[in-house]
Amino acid sequence: MKKDDFEIGRELANIRLKRSLSQDQLADMMNERGHQWSRKTVWSMERGIRSIRLSEAYDLEDVLGVSLFGKAESEDATYKEFVEDRWENEVKDAVERIRLAYDEAYELGLTLHLVGFRMDDGESKELAACLSGFGEGLSRLYSDAPEFLHGKDAGEEFIRLVRGHVTPPTQEEDKA
Template sequence: MSKVDELVGRNVARLRGTMPQQELARQVRERSGHKWSQATVWSVEKGERPLRFSEAIALAEVLNCKLDDLMARDWSQRRLQEALFSLQFYLDRAADAVADVHSDAVPLVRQARLEAQDRVSSGELDERAKAELRYWISLAGDRLQAVESQFPREVWHGVDQEAS
């Protein structure tokens, strides 16, 4: 019984989770053709029986993991690293989405404000309508300023600096 076999055995038991040993043996047997039984799984998990490479491949397929997961020394560190990579991936996607919204919305709000200011200046509106439109122009300006202060352009990669 080697340290590596013990490590692999602990990882197999951890990866197996609540799956019964007999079920794991059946699935490995079906995938690989090796004569696995519940006793084989027990021996592997105790580190008393080394794995053949073809068995390790079948095990990884059945347990839906990578081969190196069977050899992982620091399981919690590995899971933390995977979670951090996943978090980074989704944060990057969120940053891209915010950048898209920012780059699409800011020019539209600016254009709407300009058109509204043109209407106020055109003389087409009575004083009450002009006052209401000025209020909305001011509100749009305030909101635009708030968005730009919360999400400065230079923070979001891929945002066109010329859009402003």
């Protein structure tokens, strides 16, 4: 059974408290292993707001001396599920950031085009033409974006497009 970020976060908080560790202490322990954690990082994870990255998972389990992610009949199967879940979350976040950037570029393009179009005094004609042209270009960038980036479920759609074409690494491959 898969655990979601909220369940893992709640378990993390319980284990941390049983070990009498503060959020700052856990963050310091993870910093010693090369992760850039703060009390806010731990707080966000414990509430399921921030996912635990794959690169952090092993160290976190080692620091706490437990398994947060459970063991399946096959450890490789658990690892594969873990990798797939983390990958999906990271891809969805990245696609959403791209979608929002396209939306912002489109809005900026419209604004610049209108500003340029409204400027018509002699000295500003060259600037007006530049703003208008740049605005049109940004608007075209949005229009030419892949169709899945125009929807609210862009991340889910992207995952559907690539599922089956990506094979997560095994635990041994990932360590190599």
